[in-house]
Amino acid sequence: xxxxxxxxxxxxxxxxxxxxxERKKDFKEVSLGYSPAMAQLEASRCIQCKKPKCVLGCPVxxxxxxxxxxxxxxxxxxxxxxxxxxxxxxxxxxxxxxQEDQCEKHCIIGIKGEPxxxxxxxxxxxxxxxxxxxxxxxxxxxxTGKKIAIVGAGPAGLAAAGDLAKWGHEVVIFEALHxxxxxxxxxxxxxxxxxxxxxxxxxxxxxxxxxxxVNYVIGKIKTLDELxxxxxxxxxxxxxxxxxxxxxxxxxxxxxxVYSANEFLxxxxxxxxxxxxxxxxxxxxxxxxxxxxxxxxxxxxxxTALRLPTTEKVMLLYRRTRGExxxxxxxxxHAEAEGIEFHYLxxxxxxxGHNGWVSEILCQKMKxxxxxxxxxxxxxxIENSVHAIKSDAIIIALGSGVNPLIAKSSSDLKTDRHGxxxxxxxxxxxxxxxxVFAGGDIVTGAATVISAMGAGKKAAEGIHxxxxxx
Numbered sequence: 001x002x003x004x005x006x007x008x009x010x011x012x013x014x015x016x017x018x019x020x021x022e023r024k025k026d027f028k029e030v031s032l033g034y035s036p037a038m039a040q041l042e043a044s045r046c047i048q049c050k051k052p053k054c055v056l057g058c059p060v061x062x063x064x065x066x067x068x069x070x071x072x073x074x075x076x077x078x079x080x081x082x083x084x085x086x087x088x089x090x091x092x093x094x095x096x097x098x099q100e101d102q103c104e105k106h107c108i109i110g111i112k113g114e115p116x117x118x119x120x121x122x123x124x125x126x127x128x129x130x131x132x133x134x135x136x137x138x139x140x141x142x143x144t145g146k147k148i149a150i151v152g153a154g155p156a157g158l159a160a161a162g163d164l165a166k167w168g169h170e171v172v173i174f175e176a177l178h179x180x181x182x183x184x185x186x187x188x189x190x191x192x193x194x195x196x197x198x199x200x201x202x203x204x205x206x207x208x209x210x211x212x213x214v215n216y217v218i219g220k221i222k223t224l225d226e227l228x229x230x231x232x233x234x235x236x237x238x239x240x241x242x243x244x245x246x247x248x249x250x251x252x253x254x255x256x257x258v259y260s261a262n263e264f265l266x267x268x269x270x271x272x273x274x275x276x277x278x279x280x281x282x283x284x285x286x287x288x289x290x291x292x293x294x295x296x297x298x299x300x301x302x303x304t305a306l307r308l309p310t311t312e313k314v315m316l317l318y319r320r321t322r323g324e325x326x327x328x329x330x331x332x333x334h335a336e337a338e339g340i341e342f343h344y345l346x347x348x349x350x351x352x353g354h355n356g357w358v359s360e361i362l363c364q365k366m367k368x369x370x371x372x373x374x375x376x377x378x379x380x381x382i383e384n385s386v387h388a389i390k391s392d393a394i395i396i397a398l399g400s401g402v403n404p405l406i407a408k409s410s411s412d413l414k415t416d417r418h419g420x421x422x423x424x425x426x427x428x429x430x431x432x433x434x435x436v437f438a439g440g441d442i443v444t445g446a447a448t449v450i451s452a453m454g455a456g457k458k459a460a461e462g463i464h465x466x467x468x469x470x
Contacts, residue, residue: 012114013042020337024306027190027274030334031095034124036076042117043071045109053106054118059454060093060159062086064103064118071121080129083122088162089155089201089453091130092184094123095193097450098328130200140208141168146467149174149233151218151406154182155449156239156440158205159456160463165208167464172233174216179270182241184449186266187297189304192331195269219405224413224436234467235435237459238421239452242441244401248292252351253396257284257358261293261301261397268304285310286393290361292348293397294318299331301395302340314340315391319347319366319379347379349386351394360388399446410436420445428462429455435470437463 016032017023023030034042046068054064063082070079083090099105099119107115146169150157153175161171179185181198206212218224227233245260247253264283272279289305291298291314298316306314316335318325321344325332336342343363350362365385368377402419414422414432421438424430429439439455441447 010045012117013038015120024338027307029194030191033127034120039071039121039124043068043121046116049108054103057103057106059450060087060457076125076128080125083125088159090122091126091197091201093450094119094126096188098448140166144168146234147232149227149236151238152240153180154239154241156452156456159453160237160460161210162205163457163460165210171210173212174218175214176217178214180212186270189300219409224410235463238438238442239440239456240442242400242402242446244403246398246400247396248348250348250350255351255353255358256356257393259395261297261395264301264395274308287312288391289314289393290391291316291395291397294325294327296327298397299327299335301397303335306338315343316340317343317346324376358392358394360390361394362386362388402442429459430462
């Protein structure tokens with residue numbers, strides 16, 4: 001390995017992007033991705049470690065050195081095949097996965113230089129396969145005669161479904177909304193994840209024989225009992241995510257023009273609200289947006305608001321400083337380049353309105369105190385510092401909790417005080433109920449797409465062993 005260390009001096013290959021002035025006016029994708037030559041150049045930086053730590057940093061355990069080696073050779077289709085052995089949605093994770101905190105964080109060449117652009121290479125091979133129409137169905141095992149129900153067509157459910165179908169099980173996904181994908185469809189904007197990419201990945205899963213039933217609310221239309229006792233499912237995986245938004249709990253929060261990030265992004269992404277009247281789901285023509293929060297969802301909401309036709313200004317209000325922002329640095333830099341105004345060390349205390357509509361938000365200035373148990377410095381209010389910020393729309397992006405519907409319809413499914421499903425056996429993601437497994441945000445609370453997929457894959461292994469022994 002030491003002989004390869006001089007390669008660290010080779011700079012990382014940047015992927016081209018559309019200019020900020022151009023992209024902030026539309027919903028087309030920001031990053032243009034690698035060309036074949038760029039991909040090979042970047043892949044050639046890999047030193048093929050004997051003990052690749054990058055794989056340990058990947059929640060779905062992609063064989064990273066092996067697929068990178070094929071990219072370097074120019075065999076892009078083989079590289080895509082290797083990735084898809086572990087990752088059912090590589091064109092998606094290559095775009096939205098925080099690789100800098102996972103696989104790339106453990107890259108050896110990143111010790112003395114820039115880590116390998118694993119995410120961009122993953123995106124490249126997935127896109128290459130799709131564009132070259134080489135989308136053959138992955139060979140599946142002979143039918144086991146077992147039926148598995150997946151509740152929720154988000155990242156966790158899709159990952160579990162993909163593995164279970166490969167192993168020969170009959171898989172049916174039940175999705176409450178009218179489009180599968182969960183947060184991939186309604187939560188992530190088109191300019192970060194084009195819907196045609198998601199549709200292509202879903203088609204890949206359907207070729208495995210997976211059936212997807214939309215507009216089907218488990219807990220209302222059918223209970224877990226009915227799925228197992230009446231419909232004959234041998235096991236169930238619950239991956240319903242965390243889509244119940246948190247609010248500030250301050251006066252004036254119920255005024256018109258106050259949105260949760262979930263509602264705002266769903267209206268835009270799933271319902272094409274910005275294309276009214278072509279789509280009959282209008283969103284009020286606001287001029288100024290104030291977005292509360294500092295995570296990826298807050299950045300997505302702010303950058304989406306900026307692209308609406310009547311928007312003149314978008315502000316992001318965060319109670320800590322830029323250094324504490326939990327959002328991906330790449331997204332922060334994109335937002336800054338596009339003209340989002342960042343206002344740090346501010347905490348909202350009241351929303352004011354006129355004729356029932358938002359007109360301004362009162363904020364208190366903050367200072368950072370001592371670190372809390374998580375290691376982050378705690379914001380503390382500064383006395384006599386409350387002031388008004390004019391805005392006719394407010395988007396609250398403070399995270400989200402779980403929908404209690406399924407747990408309420410199944411009394412023997414244990415949950416914690418926040419409504420998250422408790423696991424009786426975390427090694428296989430088994431719940432307190434035999435034959436019922438769970439994973440993703442419904443268990444952990446809001447997290448990343450790839451961590452939810454990792455949970456789905458772990459549960460799939462547990463389900464496979466369970467149904468084959470019962």
